[in-house]
Amino acid sequence: MTPLLQLHNIRKDYGGLRAVDDVSLAAPENAIIGLIGPNGSGKSTLIDLIAGAAEQTAGRVIFAGEDISDLSADAIFKKGIARGYQEPSLYFKMTVLDNVLLPVKDQRGERPWYAPWRRYWAHEEAGHAEAAVTVLEQVQLLQHYDTLASDLSGGQMKLLEIARCLMGKPKLLLLDEPTAGVAPKLAYEIFQQIARLRDDYGITFLIVEHRLEILFDFADYVYVMHLGNLLAEGTVAEIANDATVREVYFGD
Amino acid sequence: MPPALLTTSLVNTIQIGSLYALMALGITLTFSVMKLPNFAHAEYVTAGAYAALIVSLSGVLNPLVIMIAAFAVGALTALISHLAVFKPLEGRDVSFYTLILSSFAIGLIIRYILFTMADYFNLFDLRIAIPLQILFREGYLILSNLFAWVVPTSIVLVIILTLLLNRSPLGREMRALADNIILARVIGIRVERVKNYTWLLVGGLAGVAGALWGLQTAVHPLMGWGAIISVFAAAILGGLSSFSGTVMGAYVVAFSENTVMLFLNVNYGLDLAFKPAIPFIIIIAVLLLRPQGFTNLIKRAGDLGR
Numbered sequence: 001m002t003p004l005l006q007l008h009n010i011r012k013d014y015g016g017l018r019a020v021d022d023v024s025l026a027a028p029e030n031a032i033i034g035l036i037g038p039n040g041s042g043k044s045t046l047i048d049l050i051a052g053a054a055e056q057t058a059g060r061v062i063f064a065g066e067d068i069s070d071l072s073a074d075a076i077f078k079k080g081i082a083r084g085y086q087e088p089s090l091y092f093k094m095t096v097l098d099n100v101l102l103p104v105k106d107q108r109g110e111r112p113w114y115a116p117w118r119r120y121w122a123h124e125e126a127g128h129a130e131a132a133v134t135v136l137e138q139v140q141l142l143q144h145y146d147t148l149a150s151d152l153s154g155g156q157m158k159l160l161e162i163a164r165c166l167m168g169k170p171k172l173l174l175l176d177e178p179t180a181g182v183a184p185k186l187a188y189e190i191f192q193q194i195a196r197l198r199d200d201y202g203i204t205f206l207i208v209e210h211r212l213e214i215l216f217d218f219a220d221y222v223y224v225m226h227l228g229n230l231l232a233e234g235t236v237a238e239i240a241n242d243a244t245v246r247e248v249y250f251g252d
Numbered sequence: 253m254p255p256a257l258l259t260t261s262l263v264n265t266i267q268i269g270s271l272y273a274l275m276a277l278g279i280t281l282t283f284s285v286m287k288l289p290n291f292a293h294a295e296y297v298t299a300g301a302y303a304a305l306i307v308s309l310s311g312v313l314n315p316l317v318i319m320i321a322a323f324a325v326g327a328l329t330a331l332i333s334h335l336a337v338f339k340p341l342e343g344r345d346v347s348f349y350t351l352i353l354s355s356f357a358i359g360l361i362i363r364y365i366l367f368t369m370a371d372y373f374n375l376f377d378l379r380i381a382i383p384l385q386i387l388f389r390e391g392y393l394i395l396s397n398l399f400a401w402v403v404p405t406s407i408v409l410v411i412i413l414t415l416l417l418n419r420s421p422l423g424r425e426m427r428a429l430a431d432n433i434i435l436a437r438v439i440g441i442r443v444e445r446v447k448n449y450t451w452l453l454v455g456g457l458a459g460v461a462g463a464l465w466g467l468q469t470a471v472h473p474l475m476g477w478g479a480i481i482s483v484f485a486a487a488i489l490g491g492l493s494s495f496s497g498t499v500m501g502a503y504v505v506a507f508s509e510n511t512v513m514l515f516l517n518v519n520y521g522l523d524l525a526f527k528p529a530i531p532f533i534i535i536i537a538v539l540l541l542r543p544q545g546f547t548n549l550i551k552r553a554g555d556l557g558r
Contacts, residue, residue: 053438077440089435091428093555101421102428103439109421112449116412116420125421168440 002065004029004204005050005081005172010059012045019045020056021228027172027221032198032205034215034236037225038249043208044086046225047174050206051083052076064171082165083174088157090164092150096141099149100132100164101125135166138201139193155179155186159193166197173197175207179214187211191218216240224249253518259392261511267399267468269506270406273499274461275479276486277413278454283492284430284556285450287348291355292333293458293483294476295362300326300459301380301466301475302366308380315382315401319460326459327452333358334451339444359477366473377470380463402464409457414495416453417557426450430493430556482509485531488538489545493556497546505531 003026012020020042027033035043048054050061052073061069068076091099107128108114109121136142139159144152149160158178165173178194179187195218197203209215215222222239224232226248232239239245275297282290303325304318312318337358341351370376388395417423425446428436436443462476469475482505489501508530516522538545 073438074440077438083438089432089438091431091435093431094424094427098424102424102436102441104421105440105442107421110425110446110449112422112452115416115422118419121421164439 003027004064005206006062007046007050008060008062010046010049010061011057012042012049012054013057018228020049023059023225023228023230025223025230025233027204027206029171029204030198030202031220032194032207032218034219034222035206035208035225036210036212036215036222036239036249037231040227041225042228043225044176047083047176047206047208050076051081051174077168080169080171081174082168082170082172084158084161084165084176084178086176086180088154088161090149090157090160093148095146095148096136096152096160097129097132097145099160100135100167101128103164103167104128104131131167135163138166138197139163153186155182155190158182158190162190162193162197166201166203170203172204172206175205177208177210179209179211184214187214188217191215194218253515256392257514257518258511260394261514263393263395263399264510265503265507267402268510269503270403271461271465272479272483272486272502272506273410274406274457274464275483276490276498276502277410277495278458279483279487280490280492280495280498281426281450281454281556283487285426286334286338286447287433288338288351288355289484289492291352291480292359292362293355293454294478294480295359295366296326296330296455296458297462297465297476297479298366298471298473299329299362300462301471302370302375302462302473303459304380304463304466305375305378305471308382309375309378313382318380319405319463322459322463323456324459326462327456329362330451330455330458331448333362334447339447363473363477370473375471377472379470380466382467398467401467405460405464409460410495410499413453413457414557417495422446422449423557427556481528481535482506482531485534485538488535491543491545491547494545494547495557500546505534508534 005027007023007025010020010023011018023046035046037043045054049056052071056069060067063079063081068079091102107121108124114120133142136145139162141156141159141163144156149157152160178190182190191214194205198205207215216236219236222234222236223230224239224245231248232242232245234242275293279290279293282288282293300322304322307318307321337354338351341354385397386394387397387400417426425441428441429443429446433443465475486501486505487498489504490498509527513524513527513530517524
């Protein structure tokens, strides 16, 4: 089976700086792929390139058999790639429910000639709200649906971001440090949710993560980056025992 | 101050204040959603007034039809100015100041198109032909049918707009754009479409304000421009983000221009010609002393739509 996502010889230069150098990787369907490496190794840049937030200098990105290298971020999102950020990027002045309802496409109530008349879109909105309730249940935030996003805990903000990504029914979710700034117990719970989403909904995850002790419990395959290069790849067991990885990453 | 003058000036305050509110909410919306202080807003008002005038001169005197025509023309004028000028400029990533200046330029262009048209068809200083009637008279308080049109229409539109911002999917997306437009793009909101819709609403409301205004004063190509500083003063009092603050600001400006001005005139002999200075004084005072205006007086009043 061809992998869901393939990167072929991706390179990214920022002026004279080569942030990503000739990286190729593949993510099969229905898997959690870890992307690790020391700070500044180009992991986040790679995520930006896949999501279309930045333009690669060279190389191709293939998603579900289709070349998406030159598509805009919006078009890539429509193809089924959603992403989360290191900093929680939510609408903090809005409720949890509003946050997940925002990305819904083609709502009748977003047309100004319908918007003032509730009866023309209330039915449709109820349908969207039902979908929102489902994704909020999936990440166990349903009881907070009417809370302002700014009043959530750090871990809940991460889960809300994931829930919002799920509204777009993505096939692939790119997550940049989903557990950054979250207590260890909650970080573990976030990964449990991620594993559940993989198992129950067949979603593929590409996750940049520093907390290896948690990632290694859940990842199906791991890529290691160092100074813009791909240093190693393999299963968790292979990576944990790789001598070069231990040297640059753990410093021993 | 004689009670007759006081009563009349208070009636004027309410009437003018309601119109200012309708216009200033448009300024607040464009500033929040588009990050643009749009001086061409004045011309959407004038365009709406002329649309209303022309419809009424053609013999249609149903106020509802007149309002709808004014809304349509105001909305189209706003959308065209966005599609023809603001959007291409934003695409070139120009500075904030370029956008402000371009809004002045668009305003000038529309204004003088209207001048040319008014000159050609001889449409200067005509009133929308709805006859004036006195509906209510009690002591010094005289309310005309114009008051009965202007005030409730403005208030109802302000309420509809507020509900739309807070309750509808369109409002949700407009608030999202106002808060963080980059994130809006990232999560797949159709930013350009929401912007177009916002322009239609903003222009439409300005057009209706123009029509209502044309009911009480003569329609002239400069009428919108003459009010723009007062309207901006109201929006600045609202911190350019709060709806409740903007509406309050509109009545404060109207009160200062009518009642306070008249009071100073009667008691201290201040010439009425100083009236245009009032909005400038308000703007300078607000920006110096309380740049956030009326926001944060109540909880979350700084959020768009509140």
